[in-house]
Amino acid sequence: MTRREQDERDSKKGWQRSMRQEEFSRPLSLKEIKVTDAFWKKEMELVRKEVIPYQWDALNDRVEGAAPSYCMHNFRAAGKLNRERREAGENFREPVYTYRGFEMLPEDPAHPEEDQFYGFVFQDNDFYKWIEAVAYSLAQHPDPQLERTADEAIDLVCAAQQEDGYLDTYYILNGKDKIFTNLRDHHELYCMGHLLEGATAYYQATGKDKLLRAACRFADFAAEYFGEEEGKCKGYPGHEIAEMGLVRLYEATGDEKYLKLGRYFVDQRGKRPYYFDGEHPGDIRNQPEDMRYEYHQAHLPVREQDEAVGHAVRAVYLYSGMADVARLTGDESLHAACETLWNSVVNKKLYITGGIGGTHIGEAFSFAYDLPNDTAYAETCAAIGLVFWARRMLEIRPDSGYADVMERALYNCVLSGMALDGKSFFYVNPLEVVPQACRQDQRKSHVRPVRQKWFSCACCPPNLARIVSSVGAYAFTCREDTLFVHLYMGSEIVSHAGGREVRLCMESGFPWNGNVRIRLSAGKEPYTLALRIPGWCGSYEIKGAEDGRRETRDGYLYITKVWEEGECLELHFPMEIQFLQADSRVREDVGRVAVTRGPLTYCLEEADNGADLHMLTIDCGAKAGEETFTVAGEQVTAIRAEGYREEMPEKTGARAGCGGLYRPVSERRKAPVRLRLVPYYVWGNRGENEMTVWIRREG
Numbered sequence: 130m131t132r133r134e135q136d137e138r139d140s141k142k143g144w145q146r147s148m149r150q151e152e153f154s155r156p157l158s159l160k161e162i163k164v165t166d167a168f169w170k171k172e173m174e175l176v177r178k179e180v181i182p183y184q185w186d187a188l189n190d191r192v193e194g195a196a197p198s199y200c201m202h203n204f205r206a207a208g209k210l211n212r213e214r215r216e217a218g219e220n221f222r223e224p225v226y227t228y229r230g231f232e233m234l235p236e237d238p239a240h241p242e243e244d245q246f247y248g249f250v251f252q253d254n255d256f257y258k259w260i261e262a263v264a265y266s267l268a269q270h271p272d273p274q275l276e277r278t279a280d281e282a283i284d285l286v287c288a289a290q291q292e293d294g295y296l297d298t299y300y301i302l303n304g305k306d307k308i309f310t311n312l313r314d315h316h317e318l319y320c321m322g323h324l325l326e327g328a329t330a331y332y333q334a335t336g337k338d339k340l341l342r343a344a345c346r347f348a349d350f351a352a353e354y355f356g357e358e359e360g361k362c363k364g365y366p367g368h369e370i371a372e373m374g375l376v377r378l379y380e381a382t383g384d385e386k387y388l389k390l391g392r393y394f395v396d397q398r399g400k401r402p403y404y405f406d407g408e409h410p411g412d413i414r415n416q417p418e419d420m421r422y423e424y425h426q427a428h429l430p431v432r433e434q435d436e437a438v439g440h441a442v443r444a445v446y447l448y449s450g451m452a453d454v455a456r457l458t459g460d461e462s463l464h465a466a467c468e469t470l471w472n473s474v475v476n477k478k479l480y481i482t483g484g485i486g487g488t489h490i491g492e493a494f495s496f497a498y499d500l501p502n503d504t505a506y507a508e509t510c511a512a513i514g515l516v517f518w519a520r521r522m523l524e525i526r527p528d529s530g531y532a533d534v535m536e537r538a539l540y541n542c543v544l545s546g547m548a549l550d551g552k553s554f555f556y557v558n559p560l561e562v563v564p565q566a567c568r569q570d571q572r573k574s575h576v577r578p579v580r581q582k583w584f585s586c587a588c589c590p591p592n593l594a595r596i597v598s599s600v601g602a603y604a605f606t607c608r609e610d611t612l613f614v615h616l617y618m619g620s621e622i623v624s625h626a627g628g629r630e631v632r633l634c635m636e637s638g639f640p641w642n643g644n645v646r647i648r649l650s651a652g653k654e655p656y657t658l659a660l661r662i663p664g665w666c667g668s669y670e671i672k673g674a675e676d677g678r679r680e681t682r683d684g685y686l687y688i689t690k691v692w693e694e695g696e697c698l699e700l701h702f703p704m705e706i707q708f709l710q711a712d713s714r715v716r717e718d719v720g721r722v723a724v725t726r727g728p729l730t731y732c733l734e735e736a737d738n739g740a741d742l743h744m745l746t747i748d749c750g751a752k753a754g755e756e757t758f759t760v761a762g763e764q765v766t767a768i769r770a771e772g773y774r775e776e777m778p779e780k781t782g783a784r785a786g787c788g789g790l791y792r793p794v795s796e797r798r799k800a801p802v803r804l805r806l807v808p809y810y811v812w813g814n815r816g817e818n819e820m821t822v823w824i825r826r827e828g
């Protein structure tokens with residue numbers, strides 16, 4: 130399509146394209162990339178062999194001692210109801226609206242009533258995330274038995290779908306007359322968004338379109354129901370993700386109504402009068418000055434939002450959807466809003482682990498620089514959403530800042546969400562844990578000192594499964610004449626962007642060492658390789674491609690040349706041990722130091738350093754070193770640093786006049802100790818124990 134044709138087409142739709150499509154890059158599909166990376170391959174195999182089967186058992190309530198899910202129970206119950214209706218005439222049994230609170234549990238958890246809905250209203254999404262993970266796994270590792278299980282599960286899900294395309298077991302079982310009446314809290318569009326993502330992924334991996342057709346039917350139903358046209362509902366999702374899902378469905382099917390609806394949801398959010406006011410008249414939570422609007426990022430139209438607020442997962446899912454819509458419609462104002470919000474997060478609200486969400490109240494962002502360590506929320510899903518968003522920002526405009534954050538989140542907060550054996554999970558990822566405080570201090574009751582087998586609200590584990598099994602899709606993006614390397618992940622690529630065959634083979638020592646070797650072939654015409662220069666390394670070395678034209682822009686080294694068949698490049702990004710301090714406006718971290726090396730953030734654990742980690746100080750002036758160390762079977766590079774442990778006085782006196790609790794500063798006694806720090810992502814794999822990322826600084 131020529132520019133002119135595109136402009137004409139856009140203006141008919143009311144779009145003003147101020148950014149050009151040809152400047153964007155796209156992620157590689159999992160069929161174009163084979164991850165060979167020692168580090169990530171192991172994680173992916175863990176998900177394939179352990180996590181996916183384990184989660185299938187969890188969704189079917191077969192994991193002993195784990196919180197029941199009822200996810201597949203609900204699909205089965207809704208399918209049964211559908212069958213009965215069909216067999217006995219349409220109105221055989223109208224379901225009764227039995228909503229009994231936000232979370233419904235049967236009296237006897239082992240024997241739920243077979244026609245009742247149980248669990249959270251959004252329980253369906255756990256299956257959709259699971260099937261998405263299965264799809265990514267199958268795309269890279271065919272497994273006929275897993276595919277059979279998935280196909281049977283899809284049959285079950287599709288059997289629950291209504292004639293009109295509606296598909297949400299909570300309302301199918303509890304009363305379809307109430308559908309879309311509580312968009313603010315009831316997550317139908319959230320479940321739909323996950324369905325669209327899971328179904329598209331499954332279709333792309335297997336070529337099977339049964340779930341995709343179901344997804345299209347539900348999205349068609351939603352497109353008939355919502356929109357700017359007269360008579361349509363003017364609502365939008367209380368929990369975002371439909372925006373991203375609709376864009377994905379549009380990109381897979383080419384049907385513009387899905388993009389139109391996704392864009393509508395983005396544009397409609399925050400308009401006055403507030404849609405949720407009409408849904409919940411008189412509800413105190415709807416007062417405009419109330420935090421509830423910020424909780425849903427619905428306090429202002431999205432282009433006017435300049436601070437990341439509210440529920441952190443919702444926020445980053447929205448921002449990801451905004452970036453998607455901005456890219457596809459060329460809307461610079463939307464992209465500018467994404468950039469403003471990005472800066473709000475990374476400059477004021479981001480943990481050094483890549484976690485976001487400073488408060489458990491509303492699972493939300495707190496105010497600027499409020500990043501408490503022990504009461505942090507830093508939900509695994511939020512870090513995952515941040516990765517989604519970063520990749521989308523890179524597609525629009527490559528800047529190594531996005532990739533740095535993506536890398537930080539992936540190697541630290543995302544991976545810490547899962548135990549090394551793949552069988553238990555963290556929902557919240559604080560930076561400091563004292564197990565006793567989790568049990569006895571109400572303010573920390575959301576923090577679990579050990580990973581859990583499952584959660585009644587199990588958003589994080591299947592989210593982890595889908596991101597780890599598709600992690601290759603975050604490492605590279607390409608456009609006609611350029612391949613961008615955002616993450617140094619060992620892989621083999623064969624892509625046909627712009628009609629030419631590009632082959633790349635990368636070996637990488639990340640995250641343990643910064644040695645990277647790349648072989649590239651890209652035909653007889655000049656081609657550009659854009660290499661991210663990680664923000665954590667001050668200088669780097671490069672060997673090879675000396676005859677190429679080199680340019681450094683926005684944190685990427687662009688090398689343009691005709692690449693000889695299999696031409697080799699060697700890179701070295703030194704991974705120095707770094708002692709970092711936070712901006713002094715982060716009150717919690719004043720006088721404290723965090724240790725990083727390459728993309729990894731480190732922490733102290735009681736298992737290595739004894740209890741009362743707060744009595745330890747770290748000496749930043751002394752040389753720290755590395756050691757190979759094994760944590761629960763995982764070989765890691767640990768850090769040894771010099772420090773001190775404060776010693777308790779032998780006998781407590783009352784010389785300061787305040788009993789034994791306080792004493793003169795001059796009486797402080799300390800003994801030198803050698804600290805061991807381990808990567809944050811492996812913490813909590815050696816039983817319950819204390820952990821801290823930020824360590825008091827000696828001197």
Ligand code: FUB
Binds near residue numbers: 251368442508586588
């Ligand atoms: O509301 C659905 C999911 O449950 C959210 O994304 C998580 O934060 C948890 O609240």
Ligand code: ZN
Binds near residue numbers: 508509511556587589
């Ligand atoms: Zn979660």
